[in-house]
Amino acid sequence: MTCNSRKVSGGSLVALASLNFFLADARDGLGPFLDGFLATHGWSPMSLGIVATLGGLLGLVATPLFGALVDGSPHKRLLVAVPVVLITAAALWTLASPGNAAVFGGQSMTAIVGAVIGPALMGLTLGLVGEQAFPNQVSRNEFWNHTGNVFSLACIYIATIFFGLTGVIAMMILTAAATLFAVVAIDPRQIDDKVARGLKPDDGVPGPSGIAAITRSPGLILLAMTLLIFHFGNAPMSRLIAQNFSIQLGTPFRTTAIVTGVSQLSMIGVALAAPFLINRWGLASAFVIALCALPIRGAIAGAFPSFTSIYPVQFLDGVGAGLIGIATPIAAERILSGTGRFNAGLAVVMTIQGIGASLSNVVAGWLTSLGGYGLAYWVHGGVAVLALLLFLPMRHLIAPHRT
Template sequence: MASRQSRHGLDWMNFFISDVQEGFGAFVAFYLADQKWSQGSIGEMLTIGRVASALSLIPGGALTDVVRSKRALIAVGIIMIAGAALILALRPTVLFVVVAEILHGATAGVMTPAIAAISLGIVGRRAMSCRIGRNHRFDAAGNALTAAAMGALGSYLGKSTIFLAAAALTVPALVALSFVRKEEIDYDRARNAGKDREGRPTLQGLAALVKNRQLLWFTCGAVLFQLSNASMLALAVEGIGRSRSVQSSLMASAMIVAPQAVVALLAPWIGYFSELWGRKPLLLVSFAVQIIRAIFFGFVSNTAPLIAVQLLDGISGAIRSVLTTVIIADVTTGTGRFNLASGAVGLLVAVAASVSTIAFGFISQLLGHWAAFGSMAAAAATGGLLVWFLLNETKPAQYID
């Protein structure tokens, strides 16, 4: 059983890591637009960040399975984000913004699997779902509060202060990380390894992941969900970032805060109910909510109703954020490849996000917003049907620890 110090350290680490990881990422486009960058140039910079993030996921997952000091991986990621934030604030030239985007993107492959590994390492499989729910409560709360504060800073003190504040917040993030006791992170448990008859840890080959049908069906569903989700809000709020209004940062903040507040409220309950009802019913609910959200966005264009519809993203976001980690842990139990599998799923989901931006942007331009949102709803429906018919319930009858 993890000590109270480690559990609370992990809580606040998630809170402050959310601050530094998400607190400025969503504002890059607005900041560069304010610096009079062209739309094409902004898109190129954001693409560089996404590519760096995607390419780091599998190596980062494999590294997390191997490296014993998970805390060191997270500390390196936090320092990388601080560097990216300072570069954006002080030197927003093309070369330096490219470096900042690569640094920021690459942290996804370092920090995301390491946080999941620490969580699994200190609580084990039996308490994993509730621990992940708690992680996302603090993550979402930090994201929402910081987005609101940074939106206000960007509106009234200049958009560069968003990144200076993000850099400053790396300090409490590192302090919180230091409270997680390294001796309480079980190395073998953190990578979901099994044990042989003599109690020694076992590690399966990569072929075991490739042949894992349940991992395959879950990944296909996740890809279709992200294909539907990635560009939905961008199309819905098109034009806000270039309105040149002093309130544009605040409106962008509201779009982030609204669903994150819902995630903070629901995430621990998702972990609890996934143990009570199983994973599959909740997963199907996330697809149903996504379909409804896509349909509503086809009718809404004003800011206030957009924020109301965006609350639905908090429901599906709470379910997906918790269950993605939990289900991957379910289907990789005993392999010792938990973090590598998480990285592989993350890479495919990231590719789906990039395809979504291109595909639905093209559909919207060619056929209109109605056709784009209808296509997103169809993608979500396809993913829901795949999960319904092909994915088994992954909650084990008995945990290995």
């Protein structure tokens, strides 16, 4: 298949970079701070696991529906903007009243509306730059996303020192507003809706239905199963570390800012290195490195319970999750190229990996209650070995070369 690229104005590309920078904070609401905040308000690891699982399950239901919506909608900017407003409102509700109604209600809304942002952002990116430039643009998106996360974490760390919870609220409102300005700054005339769904510019109609395109793509199914296993192992690790040290140190926002900031700094380096890695050694190499990072991460976290262990542990989180985050949409785009079902297919992959992430939260809570945080680290870190064993013999289907 002949690859295509598109000429895009510098203004739209700057706006896309700004969108990823500010969206890093605005798309998740309280995000990594939720567990530390609630843990210091009396919520147990099991209760927090149930909250995360409920949100994950609701997101699972919504994601494939939203993926199909993104494929068919010419309003991809709106599909980013509306969730940001609702997610910010839900986070402010939780901060104001961290009881059952706000936590379960707010996180449920965040999970449902947040499910559209991932497919919408990938579709918007593909529609702007085209297939040929898509892998490098995904890496640039991730670079700005993680840079935005580090900036946000630093601002929240400082804001809590000087202004407490009021500083956190102000940061959330400012980043949500900046995200909306960035969305508006992208020129909608430069988004090719056919290219955005995985069609060539001259193709008139999509290929098979979303379900048919997915079921006829063994590579996509194998990709989804690999990610299900990986995210079952990886998803609760940072949450557990944030809970553990937030309780020990009594500073949930600052502790979580450090824990998350280390992994985000690592992800910035990964985003810069990923294009070279993929172009030089192939897409499969990114998956192999990511899948190897998680067992090592779990072993270090389980063997060394001191706070200083978070630096190598979270560095490896940046390597594993960072590479997976870049490689996944690239793999899905290559597998589904020409079908016109890219966003629907990517949404299905995200749904299946979300099953692993959601189920892992309750398991992690149970393991922590059974044998402490160390047991949970060992078990969830070791799970990634199974993902590596699945990926290696099937890597030519999961991570194909560009044709």
